[in-house]
Amino acid sequence: MKVGVIGTNWLVEEMISIFNKCGAEVLAVYSRSADRAKFFSENNNIKLYFDDLEKMLQVDDIDIVYIASPNAVHHEQAELALLSGKHVIIEKPIVLKLDDLQDLIDIAEKHKLFVFEAVTTLHLPNYQKIKEMIEEIGDIKLVDLNFSKYSSKYDDFLNGTIKSVFNREMGGGALNDMNVYNIHFLLGLFGTPRKYTYYPNVERGIDTSGIVVAQYDSFTATLSAGKDVVGNSHISIQGVNGLIRSSSSSSTIENFEFVTFDKSVIVDVQDKNIYEYEMQDFIKIIENRDVESYKELLAQSRNVVEVLERINNE
Amino acid sequence: MKVGVIGTNWLVEEMISIFNKCGAEVLAVYSRSADRAKFFSENNNIKLYFDDLEKMLQVDDIDIVYIASPNAVHHEQAELALLSGKHVIIEKPIVLKLDDLQDLIDIAEKHKLFVFEAVTTLHLPNYQKIKEMIEEIGDIKLVDLNFSKYSSKYDDFLNGTIKSVFNREMGGGALNDMNVYNIHFLLGLFGTPRKYTYYPNVERGIDTSGIVVAQYDSFTATLSAGKDVVGNSHISIQGVNGLIRSSSSSSTIENFEFVTFDKSVIVDVQDKNIYEYEMQDFIKIIENRDVESYKELLAQSRNVVEVLERINNE
Numbered sequence: 218m219k220v221g222v223i224g225t226n227w228l229v230e231e232m233i234s235i236f237n238k239c240g241a242e243v244l245a246v247y248s249r250s251a252d253r254a255k256f257f258s259e260n261n262n263i264k265l266y267f268d269d270l271e272k273m274l275q276v277d278d279i280d281i282v283y284i285a286s287p288n289a290v291h292h293e294q295a296e297l298a299l300l301s302g303k304h305v306i307i308e309k310p311i312v313l314k315l316d317d318l319q320d321l322i323d324i325a326e327k328h329k330l331f332v333f334e335a336v337t338t339l340h341l342p343n344y345q346k347i348k349e350m351i352e353e354i355g356d357i358k359l360v361d362l363n364f365s366k367y368s369s370k371y372d373d374f375l376n377g378t379i380k381s382v383f384n385r386e387m388g389g390g391a392l393n394d395m396n397v398y399n400i401h402f403l404l405g406l407f408g409t410p411r412k413y414t415y416y417p418n419v420e421r422g423i424d425t426s427g428i429v430v431a432q433y434d435s436f437t438a439t440l441s442a443g444k445d446v447v448g449n450s451h452i453s454i455q456g457v458n459g460l461i462r463s464s465s466s467s468s469t470i471e472n473f474e475f476v477t478f479d480k481s482v483i484v485d486v487q488d489k490n491i492y493e494y495e496m497q498d499f500i501k502i503i504e505n506r507d508v509e510s511y512k513e514l515l516a517q518s519r520n521v522v523e524v525l526e527r528i529n530n531e
Numbered sequence: 532m533k534v535g536v537i538g539t540n541w542l543v544e545e546m547i548s549i550f551n552k553c554g555a556e557v558l559a560v561y562s563r564s565a566d567r568a569k570f571f572s573e574n575n576n577i578k579l580y581f582d583d584l585e586k587m588l589q590v591d592d593i594d595i596v597y598i599a600s601p602n603a604v605h606h607e608q609a610e611l612a613l614l615s616g617k618h619v620i621i622e623k624p625i626v627l628k629l630d631d632l633q634d635l636i637d638i639a640e641k642h643k644l645f646v647f648e649a650v651t652t653l654h655l656p657n658y659q660k661i662k663e664m665i666e667e668i669g670d671i672k673l674v675d676l677n678f679s680k681y682s683s684k685y686d687d688f689l690n691g692t693i694k695s696v697f698n699r700e701m702g703g704g705a706l707n708d709m710n711v712y713n714i715h716f717l718l719g720l721f722g723t724p725r726k727y728t729y730y731p732n733v734e735r736g737i738d739t740s741g742i743v744v745a746q747y748d749s750f751t752a753t754l755s756a757g758k759d760v761v762g763n764s765h766i767s768i769q770g771v772n773g774l775i776r777s778s779s780s781s782s783t784i785e786n787f788e789f790v791t792f793d794k795s796v797i798v799d800v801q802d803k804n805i806y807e808y809e810m811q812d813f814i815k816i817i818e819n820r821d822v823e824s825y826k827e828l829l830a831q832s833r834n835v836v837e838v839l840e841r842i843n844n845e
Contacts, residue, residue, distance in 0.1 A: 358759050359742070426750075437730035447791065
């Protein structure tokens with residue numbers, strides 16, 4: 218399969234080799250800036266480059282469009298790609314509004330295409346292991362997820378140069394950028410909370426960090442994310458019979474510790490680049506037209522978008 | 532100085548040697564149960580035992596009464612002790628209502644006596660070190676404290692045998708018992724939050740665990756405590772320039788890691804039993820009639836009681 222990518226950031230660069238490993242080839246790149254598109258294509262051995270998205274979408278050979286642009290333009294670009302007959306893989310958060318998501322789902326269905334949210338968490342073997350093992354720790358009482366990392370763009374932000382990830386109109390902020398992983402992690406294990414409250418730290422109109430408090434019937438979880446702090450990512454799920462903890466973020470889950478009253482083991486069943494798992498899953502779903510797995514992923518994305526939309530509208 | 536102790540639990544047993552190390556002697560013990568008082572005194576080489584509190588308070592030699600009874604009876608017992616001319620050291624939380632605290636402060640002042648809250652945190656050298664170093668980590672963005680430990684009494688509780696720490700009428704529960712340390716830790720560093728919300732996990736009418744969300748003007752802190760979970764105590768204070776973290780609870784702070792962009796050091800300036808620091812401070816304050824230090828401690832206790840009272844009344 219051939220891929221056209223939208224965006225020229227470090228993640229797109231990483232994805233080129235990931236697609237290769239999954240048997241797909243990045244054939245074309247689009248950037249608003251012709252110079253950047255050209256530079257990126259030359260630097261990464263990509264045959265075609267475009268500063269006109271519609272032109273890239275006219276390339277028949279492209280089967281999949283991978284979208285890694287600012288969150289605010291995900292919907293529009295995905296719609297165009299689907300209408301051009303391409304499958305779409307969109308970086309998290311897939312979109313920021315339920316209506317936008319429904320629109321994409323409808324178009325994809327009509328054209329027998331797939332639309333995916335690229336969020337590492339759900340596809341990580343260590344996450345699936347946590348899902349398997351969590352029953353053993355008994356009733357859950359305390360959940361605390363922290364994904365935090367000082368962003369080099371935060372210095373620019375403080376100096377007045379505002380990049381997309383710190384731009385509200387571009388769908389930036391710590392909630393949409395990093396806490397999305399925590400929300401996926403949480404909802405994948407426990408479903409949609411009955412209530413959630415966001416406590417953002419707002420600077421210049423954007424949440425540079427913040428905490429989501431998510432209430433379930435029998436416990437409350439706190440999800441912290443920060444782009445403005447020295448990082449201390451961790452996962453802590455405490456039950457009456459045991460504990461699952463990790464010093465990794467919910468985006469990587471490099472390993473986790475499984476503790477009960479009489480034992481403590483380190484679990485790690487991952488040996489690939491974290492992005493390989495998601496891409497492998499998407500390509501397999503497309504190849505096998507595995508609608509069941511597809512719908513499961515979409516259902517989770519829908520639940521997460523619902524949380525994001527509500528919080529963003531508060 | 533001579534001490535009379537109220538209570539016969541493991542902590543009181545521990546305190547006997549602590550008092551000794553601080554140059555004080557435990558002369559008498561009181562328990563509602565004559566058998567327990569006798570057994571405890573024999574077992575710990577204490578000269579006098581009582582099942583009548585007023586009788587113990589009539590012993591002239593006793594200078595200090597140390598109260599480690601259920602929270603709900605702290606106020607009444609401390610009042611009696613002060614009216615008998617004894618200094619009073621009360622296990623945290625000192626009392627659960629501001630009026631009760633004011634009452635004790637007034638009586639103590641009138642009789643030129645001292646009333647102390649025994650809470651390890653404030654007196655720990657590692658805590659004082661955190662207070663000194665915290666400025667270096669810059670603006671604070673995320674604070675997450677977790678003090679959790681499976682209580683052996685939780686099994687009894689689930690089986691219907693309800694001990695004081697799980698009895699609402701006795702002032703039990705995870706907030707009053709364990710989260711008090713987190714609240715002291717937080718307020719000692721940042722003052723009283725402008726708003727706090729408690730998210731308790733309630734079983735049989737009592738919070739067996741729960742999370743306090745404390746909002747300051749520029750950040751929000753989460754304080755978790757649990758008596759019903761496999762413990763995962765930790766401290767995390769994240770600033771724009773650095774991080775303070777520990778895998779200890781706020782009650783012990785065995786050591787902490789101080790991380791900035793270019794260094795990471797483990798800090799530990801404690802070498803004594805954690806209870807020795809508080810008792811040493813109290814005895815020094817009494818001996819030197821150090822009213823300034825005394826008032827500082829009381830001010831902090833008042834702020835904490837205010838938080839507890841509001842939350843308990845919700």
